Amino acid sequence: MSAPPPPPLPLLPLLRIGIIADVQHAPIDDGFSYSGTPRYYRHSLSAASSAARKFQEAECDFAIDLGDVIDGQCKNLPGGPGPVLDSISETLSEYKGEWFHTYGNHEMYCFDRQTIGERLGVPFVTEETGDLVAYYSVQKSGYRFVFLDNYDETVLSRSGPKAAAASSVLSSKNPNYASGSINSPYPSSGLNRRFVAFNGGVGPSQMSWLRSQLSLSRSLGESVVVSSHQPLHPSTTPPICLPFNYGEVLKLLREYSDVVVMTLAGHAHKGGYVESRGIHHIVD
Numbered sequence: 001m002s003a004p005p006p007p008p009l010p011l012l013p014l015l016r017i018g019i020i021a022d023v024q025h026a027p028i029d030d031g032f033s034y035s036g037t038p039r040y041y042r043h044s045l046s047a048a049s050s051a052a053r054k055f056q057e058a059e060c061d062f063a064i065d066l067g068d069v070i071d072g073q074c075k076n077l078p079g080g081p082g083p084v085l086d087s088i089s090e091t092l093s094e095y096k097g098e099w100f101h102t103y104g105n106h107e108m109y110c111f112d113r114q115t116i117g118e119r120l121g122v123p124f125v126t127e128e129t130g131d132l133v134a135y136y137s138v139q140k141s142g143y144r145f146v147f148l149d150n151y152d153e154t155v156l157s158r159s160g161p162k163a164a165a166a167s168s169v170l171s172s173k174n175p176n177y178a179s180g181s182i183n184s185p186y187p188s189s190g191l192n193r194r195f196v197a198f199n200g201g202v203g204p205s206q207m208s209w210l211r212s213q214l215s216l217s218r219s220l221g222e223s224v225v226v227s228s229h230q231p232l233h234p235s236t237t238p239p240i241c242l243p244f245n246y247g248e249v250l251k252l253l254r255e256y257s258d259v260v261v262m263t264l265a266g267h268a269h270k271g272g273y274v275e276s277r278g279i280h281h282i283v284d
Contacts, residue, residue: 013141018055018063021266021284023048025088026071052094062097066266067104067229074110081110085119104229105198108156127205135206137213144222146213150230150243154200169244194242201244214256224260231265233281236272
């Protein structure tokens with residue numbers, strides 16, 4: 001006989017959460033993204049300010065930043081990217097509640113992980129390899145909010161085994177990849193287009209940690225919301241925005257679809273949504 005289905009999750013309090021993604025502010029003239037989309041670098045700070053004020057007026061319980069608050073072009077400014085990030089942090093502080101941050105590829109174009117952690121308050125952990133990886137969780141009123149690091153295994157600001165693992169994946173999946181390049185052309189088509197150097201993957205230690213968090217939430221009767229910079233479901237985003245091993249992460253979340261209710265992500269610069277196997281996947 002098959003095991004009985006798990007009991008339904010309890011009704012939980014309503015939470016009001018502020019969410020921003022991909023501010024990508026830079027004090028420079030307007031321009032275009034890598035794909036040709038118009039970019040309003042200066043105005044993005046005003047948009048972030050408006051969002052923070054709305055969060056404050058709405059009395060949000062807390063706010064989530066899904067990464068890329070700064071644009072990579074800031075690394076070339078005469079004063080460097082530091083003052084720009086400070087101005088963004090000051091703007092976001094117009095919301096007086098608690099912020100939880102992820103980080104994206106544009107932060108890494110400008111800073112190392114230690115600096116990102118110190119300036120944005122991202123709680124990196126140091127793995128046995130000595131690498132900093134930003135995965136953590138917080139409990140709120142019967143929910144567990146899990147924050148993943150899609151740039152665990154990547155060639156961006158990495159050296160050692162994690163960079164080697166990412167480079168090996170890129171070399172095997174993308175014939176256009178040249179070691180050390182962050183803008184190698186995309187593979188020809190389909191889901192393989194995710195194998196570009198400004199993406200990354202979730203490493204084995206983080207995957208083990210994620211399983212332990214989901215198992216713990218199941219035992220406690222919690223509902224889980226998973227946040228990350230890169231989207232986790234291919235129906236919510238162009239393939240180029242997916243993590244290398246999104247399928248492995250998605251498979252694990254589906255094993256715990258009795259507790260995982262939602263994923264939140266940015267990176268794609270457009271909205272996306274799909275409900276799949278009871279999990280709501282939202283791209284801001």
